[in-house]
Amino acid sequence: MTTDTTTPEPAQAPEQRKAPAKRPPLAAADWLPSVRTTLAAIALALVIGAVLIAFSNEAVIKSLPYFFSYPWDFFREAGSAVGNSYWALLTGSVGSGHAIGITLVRSAPLICAGLGVTLAFRAGLFNIGAQGQLLLGALAAGYVGFTWHLPPGIHLLVALLAGVAGGALWGAIAGVLKARTGAHEVITTIMLNYLASALLIYCLGKNAFQRPGSDNTQSPPVFDSATFPTVGNLHLGVIVAFLAAGLVWWLLNRSTLGFEMRAVGANPDASRTAGMNVPAVYTTAMVIAGGLAGLAATMGILGHHDSLSPTMAGTIGFDAITVALLGRATPLGTVLAGLLFGALSVGGVAMQASAASTPKELTQVLQALIVLFVAAPALVQGMLRMKDTDSNKTVMAKGWGG
Numbered sequence: 001m002t003t004d005t006t007t008p009e010p011a012q013a014p015e016q017r018k019a020p021a022k023r024p025p026l027a028a029a030d031w032l033p034s035v036r037t038t039l040a041a042i043a044l045a046l047v048i049g050a051v052l053i054a055f056s057n058e059a060v061i062k063s064l065p066y067f068f069s070y071p072w073d074f075f076r077e078a079g080s081a082v083g084n085s086y087w088a089l090l091t092g093s094v095g096s097g098h099a100i101g102i103t104l105v106r107s108a109p110l111i112c113a114g115l116g117v118t119l120a121f122r123a124g125l126f127n128i129g130a131q132g133q134l135l136l137g138a139l140a141a142g143y144v145g146f147t148w149h150l151p152p153g154i155h156l157l158v159a160l161l162a163g164v165a166g167g168a169l170w171g172a173i174a175g176v177l178k179a180r181t182g183a184h185e186v187i188t189t190i191m192l193n194y195l196a197s198a199l200l201i202y203c204l205g206k207n208a209f210q211r212p213g214s215d216n217t218q219s220p221p222v223f224d225s226a227t228f229p230t231v232g233n234l235h236l237g238v239i240v241a242f243l244a245a246g247l248v249w250w251l252l253n254r255s256t257l258g259f260e261m262r263a264v265g266a267n268p269d270a271s272r273t274a275g276m277n278v279p280a281v282y283t284t285a286m287v288i289a290g291g292l293a294g295l296a297a298t299m300g301i302l303g304h305h306d307s308l309s310p311t312m313a314g315t316i317g318f319d320a321i322t323v324a325l326l327g328r329a330t331p332l333g334t335v336l337a338g339l340l341f342g343a344l345s346v347g348g349v350a351m352q353a354s355a356a357s358t359p360k361e362l363t364q365v366l367q368a369l370i371v372l373f374v375a376a377p378a379l380v381q382g383m384l385r386m387k388d389t390d391s392n393k394t395v396m397a398k399g400w401g402g
Contacts, residue, residue: 034328041373041380042340049366050082053358057081085351085358092350093343101233105303107342108241109134109296113320114327114334115248116171116292120185121329122252123285124265129174129189130293131317132196133167137294139200140166142301142308143209145222155225156302160240163298164291170196171290172283179279185286193317201310209308219308228303237299242335244295249331251288261285293317322371341367 054060059077067074093103113130120127141163150158174192177183203209204217211220228235252258263271264281272278296316300306323341327333348363373380380386 037377037380037386038326038328038374040384040386041377042370044373044380044383045366045369046086048369049362050086052362052365053082053085054078056359056362057357081358084354085362088350088354088358089344089347089363093347098233099346103339103342103346104234104238105299106345107338108238108303109299109316110319110323110341111241111335111338112244112296112299113293113316114323114338115245115331116167116289116296117320117324118327118329118331118334119248119252119261119292120285120289121324122265123261123281124268125178125185125282125285125289127171127174127189127286127289128186128321129171129192129317130289130296130320131313131315132189132193133170133290133293134297134313134317135196135200136170137163137167137290137297138301138308138312139203140294141298142219142222142306145226145302146220147208148226149223150225152225155223156228159222159226159302160295160298163294163301165294167294167297168287168291171286171288171293174290175283175286178286179282197310200308204308204310211307217310221307222302226302235303237303240295241299244292245331245335248292252331257281257284293320296320322367326371326374328374340370 054077057077060074060081063070063074063077092099094100113134116130116133117127141159144159144162145155148155148158170192174185174188177188178185201217204219209219211218228237228240230236250258252262260271260276260281261284263274264276264278268278271281297313300312301308306312319341323337324334326337326340327335344363344367348360351358351363352360
């Protein structure tokens with residue numbers, strides 16, 4: 001008869017058994033393929049843009065009839081046109097401290113509005129109403145800025161909060177309609193864009209918003225007490241934009257609300273089964289997204305002593321969609337995409353004034369090509385024979401087409 005002499009392992013303490021697993025660190029393999037594909041897409045867009053620049057140059061076109069006799073004339077002129085254009089693009093956007101300041105100021109509203117679209121994407125909503133939310137934010141911030149008389153600092157804070165509240169209110173309308181009636185956010189936000197534009201024109205026709213002694217649809221400029229402090233050609237709004245990006249990152253990745261947004265965006269039915277209030281998440285997401293678009297409006301109205309006018313917003317709200325798409329619906333990606341679009345916008349003016357006299361519209365073609373290739377990573381991987389990875393998938397709202 002044998003005796004088992006094996007010593008039993010000591011039982012683990014309850015606190016050891018229940019200790020939560022540590023969050024694994026983010027490895028380079030998780031994000032490097034996506035970065036590589038994005039950089040390849042930008043490079044591919046620049047190559048195609050170089051061809052368009054070359055064939056839009058007058059000297060290059062004149063060298064085509066005798067190309068086979070003197071081919072070097074064509075290549076010399078084409079190289080000169082492309083080199084001068086891209087050098088002007090680079091130096092005009094980041095070639096000096098003054099140029100960098102202009103680029104940052106131009107990028108700030110794109111970053112804020114893009115963050116609003118990004119956050120809605122992660123909650124499963126396709127928010128294409130940033131333009132209308134931006135207009136309402138500008139309307140509220142501008143009214144407080146040129147009507148109220150408050151001490152400096154307090155006046156800026158109140159005007160800033162008014163802009164955020166105006167955008168949040170306009171986003172809340174689409175969120176409530178989505179949550180209570182199931183109305184698709186694409187349709188409601190498109191209609192709200194038109195309604196916001198009409199409301200702005202209506203208000204500019206009233207005495208409360210009309211510039212004294214003028215019949216133009218333009219408001220008075222905001223008071224100095226309601227404008228962002230400036231250092232050189234930079235204003236405080238740029239720092240606010242980067243702080244907003246950090247706040248959105250924390251909200252999405254470190255908060256319970258952010259977890260619910262991401263869960264609802266991935267699968268609303270499973271989230272509802274798990275006990276999450278899906279309608280409340282939809283409404284909250286659109287409120288925050290609208291507030292971020294309203295914050296983007298303050299970058300102009302409070303940053304440049306701007307006046308309210310029908311064309312003051314430009315296409316920032318619509319460009320925010322492409323910024324969010326280029327940033328793959330992540331806060332960091334949205335910041336980088338906003339900086340890129342701001343640099344292209346500023347550098348495009350320098351390209352037009354360069355020796356090559358490149359049309360400014362070609363910068364818009366470059367933006368479109370970059371977004372096209374980034375949105376279709378499989379196309380870039382196929383053209384450049386790159387290895388396919390799951391991490392390169394583009395994040396899109398689940399609500400689109402659902």
